[in-house]
Amino acid sequence: MAASSLLRSLTRRNCAATDAFGHYQHHFRSPFSTAAAQAAAAAGARDEAGTKGGFPGLRPTAKGQKARVVVLGTGWAGSRLMKDIDTNGYDVVCVAPRNHMVFTPLLASTCVGTLEFRSIAEPVARIQPAVSKSPGSYFLLARCTGVDPDNHTIDCETVTDGEKDALEPWKFKVAYDKLVFACGAEASTFGIRGVTDHAIFLREVHHAQEIRRKLLLNLMLSQVPGISENEKRKLLHCVVVGGGPTGVEFSGELSDFIVRDVKQRYSHVKDYIHVTLIEANEILSSFDVRLRQYAVDQLVKSGVRLVRGIVKDVQPNKLILDNGEEVPYGLLVWSTGVGASSFVSPCLFLSHLMEVFNGGRIGVDEWLRVPSVRDVYAIGDCSGFLESTGKEVLPALAQVAERQGKYLARLLNRVMEAGGGHANSKAEIDVGPEFLYRHMGSMATVGRGKALVDLRQSKVG
């Protein structure tokens, strides 16, 4: 809880971090350096670190010490990785602008009070206690502003956005033996004007808090005497854009909330509140067609208005569809899928080292390694198999991320046991079998205690 309330203010402005990348170029010595050159550079860095004060941050580890795994991100992938990593052989350093993991599938339920925020947020220190106890392990509340693969270091900057009287952001470096990108993706706006300014996403705990606050505020405001019928209807019109699982589940939760709570607790205005779900194509398109039909029936029965349409423009308190229709709203929730995270952007500077493909994902090989740079891995929504692997792009799902985290922890533990935990260790280590994904099925609730379960096996693997 503490975690979630803390991060509420910390995560809000992190999207605007890209201007801090400029100085990265400076560290960029030799993009096509050989392993030998890298080793020499790393050795240099290590010597440099030996002189006191010469290295502002966490210095490279020495051979006798534990190796250091640096994990960027605290989502499904990064959290599972940290949970399973063997802390007898590795120090874990997590760098992220959020100190907790969010159980995203239940986020929609927190918006209307079905669940409490603290129930779906787990502090990193509880997932991997070493970060708060072990001398060489840390959770660092910071964003990564640059990567120097030659020297095996990253540049970081503390995160204190929105805090009054906060210190100036503190810049520091962290040397890594293994670096794991697990920084996720961000809600996609398709470049539609006004989305970021006026809609609320549903990806973080602070989003759910904002939705809850806005919903209650509108309920209270609509009770004010003298307010017009039209204004009341507008204030209490909840519009959800995006008919994927999140949008459908949130619509279901909202209609449950209206039936269970609004009718009782806001009986003055109970007939004015309505939910509209806007989707350009089919809702729940990844589900079987019969399940889709069931979901539609349930939603309509619950009073959700389903609209097929494409949003062209979002303005304060109204949005415009492609057919010109204006839809006034009091609350607008945007859940149309994910694109690249700005937190992942540092790696885009490495694009001539790493192959980055469509959607800004970091290309990885069958073992989730980023080819052409040593000791760098990518898992979860920020990563995707390179074309050369012949594997399909995996969907941006928790079950993919979580299993990649689990797989990579096992791989890194095996590498460490074989004596390859430190940076630039000899490459002749068996990293084990490649990552295989088997889809376990999908679930989505539709409100009124009902849900869909699709157990068809995916061909992806």
Place this chain on the structure above:
Amino acid sequence: MAASSLLRSLTRRNCAATDAFGHYQHHFRSPFSTAAAQAAAAAGARDEAGTKGGFPGLRPTAKGQKARVVVLGTGWAGSRLMKDIDTNGYDVVCVAPRNHMVFTPLLASTCVGTLEFRSIAEPVARIQPAVSKSPGSYFLLARCTGVDPDNHTIDCETVTDGEKDALEPWKFKVAYDKLVFACGAEASTFGIRGVTDHAIFLREVHHAQEIRRKLLLNLMLSQVPGISENEKRKLLHCVVVGGGPTGVEFSGELSDFIVRDVKQRYSHVKDYIHVTLIEANEILSSFDVRLRQYAVDQLVKSGVRLVRGIVKDVQPNKLILDNGEEVPYGLLVWSTGVGASSFVSPCLFLSHLMEVFNGGRIGVDEWLRVPSVRDVYAIGDCSGFLESTGKEVLPALAQVAERQGKYLARLLNRVMEAGGGHANSKAEIDVGPEFLYRHMGSMATVGRGKALVDLRQSKVG
């Protein structure tokens, strides 16, 4: 919980509401009107309300309808009043910028997670369900910007501070049969520069949330590699100004938090965190001297540094004492007692009707009525006995406010039963015994599961 997270953003800026009072003068017809003139004016207002659309808000009640009690505030006094009011005879309309009551004695415990925020915040609609169910009762999220005692109406304005895309504040009037000021007091800064900007008070749930967030943020920032020893000590120096029960209890909670949680969960920085309590005189001055000594011993044993001093100036990250000493801090909590609330300020415009005495309290008679205006009452921290009553000023305590709310509910119920519920009813109604206060004792926790209980009876009554 919903209530508390909602109000966090709503209450923050309410202090700056005084500029909305200007238009009050306009309604101010006859400051020294007689009761007869008032009745005529009220009758006029009632006729006017009869014409549709002529009255933007809640119109005066008709004789056959329930009478309307308007309560300004949702603290101890107002909440108890609303709880006990007889809703068979009265409609209850509560106007306040906060939709919940806060169990203030336990606020300090929420800052460090001993208690959850939702445990100490109770929505008004749960205290008096009529406001969400009964056709003529409402909770209105608004501030009161003016009072027109001649016409028995108040001016209101909705509160949406800090919300993005919020509607323009909506202005409306509420006609009252009985008006109760229960708007409390605000933390007192003694005019010391920088307090409002840099210190955090401890009066509302959002204050406790801010303290918790800041504390965790500083704990995380102090772990960042490369940060100097001095900077660490400063970040983790928690300074509490004010040695009353709140200041002492918060210091105790903090030192418990350090022993129980910081030592375990932030072991990297556990030796850098310290608590200093600054008080100009004796701590817990209202308690017996032996209890005071016990409290001092316990606090010192817990590692709290007690400083006798007067704060002269508060700057970002440091404060200056009157002896010139500079005290750097990472977290500054201000709990030096209370002064007049800006929410009560509208009544100051009535100062030639109501006698307002020291500290900006509204003067009341033995029955908590505001003399010289009809049907207006004041209870809790915003009120005080007039000199003419010969009674002492009651301390700004929950037990005073709560018992005044209970007393006034009984008085109003009695008046209603005698047929005097409506505005300007005949004055020949027995209002019952005058309000008598008997002090029941004081309690304060000092951390480590220990507390003081002072059962000496006060002479106040």
